[in-house]
Amino acid sequence: MSNRRAPFPLSLYYFSIIAFLYLPIVVLFLFSINTNTTFSFPLKGLTFDWYQKLFQADAVLRAARNSLIVASGSSFAATLLGIMVSILMMRYQFRSKTLLLGLAALPLIVPYVVLGVALLLLFSVLHVDRSLLTVGIAHTVVALPYTLLIIASRLAGFDASIEEAAMDLGADYPTTLRRVVLPLILPAIVSAWLTAFTVSFDEFALALFLAGTQPTFPVYLFSQLRFANRLPIMIALAVLLMIGTLTLVFIAERFRRRET
Amino acid sequence: MDKDVGRGKGRSVTPTRPAVTLPHFLKKMGEGRGGGLDRRSTFLILYLPPLIWLGLFFLIPILLMAAFSFRADTYGSLFENWNLGLNQYATIAATGSYWRLLGVSSLIALVISISAVVLSYPLSYFLAFHAGKRAGLYLVLLLVPFWTSYLLRVMAWKIMLGTDGVINSLLMYTGVIKAPLEALLYNRSAVILTLIYVWIPFAALPILAALQRIEWTLFEAAADLGARPFHQFMRITLPLSLPGVLAAFFMVFIPTIGEYVTPLLVGGSRGFMYGNIIQDFFTKAANWPLGSALSMIMLAATLILVFIATRLIKLEDLLQ
Numbered sequence: 001m002s003n004r005r006a007p008f009p010l011s012l013y014y015f016s017i018i019a020f021l022y023l024p025i026v027v028l029f030l031f032s033i034n035t036n037t038t039f040s041f042p043l044k045g046l047t048f049d050w051y052q053k054l055f056q057a058d059a060v061l062r063a064a065r066n067s068l069i070v071a072s073g074s075s076f077a078a079t080l081l082g083i084m085v086s087i088l089m090m091r092y093q094f095r096s097k098t099l100l101l102g103l104a105a106l107p108l109i110v111p112y113v114v115l116g117v118a119l120l121l122l123f124s125v126l127h128v129d130r131s132l133l134t135v136g137i138a139h140t141v142v143a144l145p146y147t148l149l150i151i152a153s154r155l156a157g158f159d160a161s162i163e164e165a166a167m168d169l170g171a172d173y174p175t176t177l178r179r180v181v182l183p184l185i186l187p188a189i190v191s192a193w194l195t196a197f198t199v200s201f202d203e204f205a206l207a208l209f210l211a212g213t214q215p216t217f218p219v220y221l222f223s224q225l226r227f228a229n230r231l232p233i234m235i236a237l238a239v240l241l242m243i244g245t246l247t248l249v250f251i252a253e254r255f256r257r258r259e260t
Numbered sequence: 261m262d263k264d265v266g267r268g269k270g271r272s273v274t275p276t277r278p279a280v281t282l283p284h285f286l287k288k289m290g291e292g293r294g295g296g297l298d299r300r301s302t303f304l305i306l307y308l309p310p311l312i313w314l315g316l317f318f319l320i321p322i323l324l325m326a327a328f329s330f331r332a333d334t335y336g337s338l339f340e341n342w343n344l345g346l347n348q349y350a351t352i353a354a355t356g357s358y359w360r361l362l363g364v365s366s367l368i369a370l371v372i373s374i375s376a377v378v379l380s381y382p383l384s385y386f387l388a389f390h391a392g393k394r395a396g397l398y399l400v401l402l403l404v405p406f407w408t409s410y411l412l413r414v415m416a417w418k419i420m421l422g423t424d425g426v427i428n429s430l431l432m433y434t435g436v437i438k439a440p441l442e443a444l445l446y447n448r449s450a451v452i453l454t455l456i457y458v459w460i461p462f463a464a465l466p467i468l469a470a471l472q473r474i475e476w477t478l479f480e481a482a483a484d485l486g487a488r489p490f491h492q493f494m495r496i497t498l499p500l501s502l503p504g505v506l507a508a509f510f511m512v513f514i515p516t517i518g519e520y521v522t523p524l525l526v527g528g529s530r531g532f533m534y535g536n537i538i539q540d541f542f543t544k545a546a547n548w549p550l551g552s553a554l555s556m557i558m559l560a561a562t563l564i565l566v567f568i569a570t571r572l573i574k575l576e577d578l579l580q
Contacts (some may be wrong), residue, residue: 013382014382014383014386014398018402021402024416024417024419025405025408027419031419040429077313080309081309081313084306084310088310106318110559111515111562113518114325117538117542118321121325122321141317174298198407202411204521209539209543218411222411225418242409245407246407246408
């Protein structure tokens with residue numbers, strides 16, 4: 001074990017798997033700059049036409065805008081609720097604590113198809129039309145475990161005596177939260193928000209049940225799969241969105257690492 | 261009042277607080293209440309919104325689904341002709357194909373999670389022990405595909421495996437085959453291949469975390485005592501990384517058994533999983549009570565699995 005140089009077969013294996021993991025992504029990118037509407041060899045030619053046509057395709061852009069709205073709303077709500085539950089978790093003792101924490105973490109293990117149909121039932125019974133709001137509500141529920149974990153681990157990471165000091169110096173508890181606790185957990189809040197945003201933006205299994213007449217981008221993408229001639233435009237937008245998501249994830253990671 | 265405050269009492273609060281900091285509404289209510297109200301009202305402000313949200317949009321929908329599964333009649337509007345009965349469960353019990361599909365889905369999930377764990381173990385091992393200074397960079401390389409849209413990665417496989425897709429056209433172009441292979445897409449193998457692909461980076465994470473926690477001194481001690489690298493691996497590395505392996509297994513197995521999107525895209529009717537019949541009963545077939553009963557069985561199966569998982573793994577082991 002003293003020899004830390006990679007044995008050749010192991011590093012070869014690592015980079016073969018890496019290549020395997022990137023292959024479909026490269027195929028997607030090539031598909032978006034391919035002149036043909038099917039992706040068959042030999043490639044006929046390369047073009048950026050699909051990217052140009054994209055900006056005239058209203059329905060595609062509307063679906064992307066819908067996803068942005070849902071992701072912004074649900075990530076805001078999930079972060080806010082995550083802050084609340086994690087402060088309760090780390091700084092309070094109360095009888096129903098296990099119940100609340102269990103409720104907040106359980107969406108992580110309930111299959112999305114089950115949660116999706118259960119919410120579909122609820123909204124039907126309440127006569128609530130399916131819309132971006134119903135998708136956003138579902139995304140808030142499934143993003144909450146992530147925001148909770150990220151913020152709670154940050155709260156666990158600093159000493160509660162800082163809060164005691166603030167209160168000894170005369171701050172009441174809400175002021176202590178606002179002036180002491182929130183600034184300290186700000187990196188975790190940003191990271192939690194970005195995580196919730198990317199979870200929502202990409203989510204399809206719940207949105208398919210709850211989107212109604214306003215499709216989010218994944219739902220619209222799915223509905224267009226039958227029309228081969230529109231596929232390259234969809235993939236082109238998907239590639240752009242993928243770059244956007246990756247940028248967000250990298251920012252989230254930077255924030256998460258800065259705190260440790 | 262002070263007794264009520266006990267609910268919101270946290271270990272971080274000191275009982276001594278100067279009177280000047282009392283909120284003005286409390287001052288109006290009278291002195292000598294110890295300034296506990298602001299902490300109690302803070303508690304309610306923090307407590308009620310998540311409780312209401314999760315109650316209304318998580319707990320009640322699932323209870324409603326449970327109630328629906330005990331509804332005897334199948335058609336008719338939502339709240340009319342509500343008769344309680346076990347018909348839906350009786351139907352499921354009598355229909356062998358549902359159980360077979362649940363069995364097949366569990367088997368598919370088992371194959372996928374074992375493959376993902378076995379394939380990602382060497383990746384984590386490489387990152388933990390042999391990647392050196394570049395481990396961080398290599399890890400990011402591994403995670404970028406995981407951060408890429410799930411639907412897109414599944415779609416990419418559809419494009420790869422299709423009749424006029426990448427693999428077929430490449431094989432025909434190079435003259436390996438004359439006619440496109442139909443067997444690539446729309447079956448269970450396509451679902452299994454795609455999902456293993458999706459989960460590999462995810463499964464590597466808990467294994468990596470477990471490997472990184474192993475003390476270096478253990479290897480030194482083992483080497484001093486004459487253990488060969490293979491023995492070190494079998495006697496130290498593997499047993500100590502087992503919690504991570506189990507965690508990876510369950511983290512893949514649990515979402516996979518409820519999967520319906522990947523079968524929809526690359527599985528076709530031959531590659532359907534249990535989640536797909538639930539989806540069908542809530543969309544095309546519009547038999548919500550039966551769909552609810554099928555969902556309840558899925559939920560029960562998942563919860564039992566999670567229970568077993570928590571018996572096997574200590575959660576604290578996973579949190580770094």
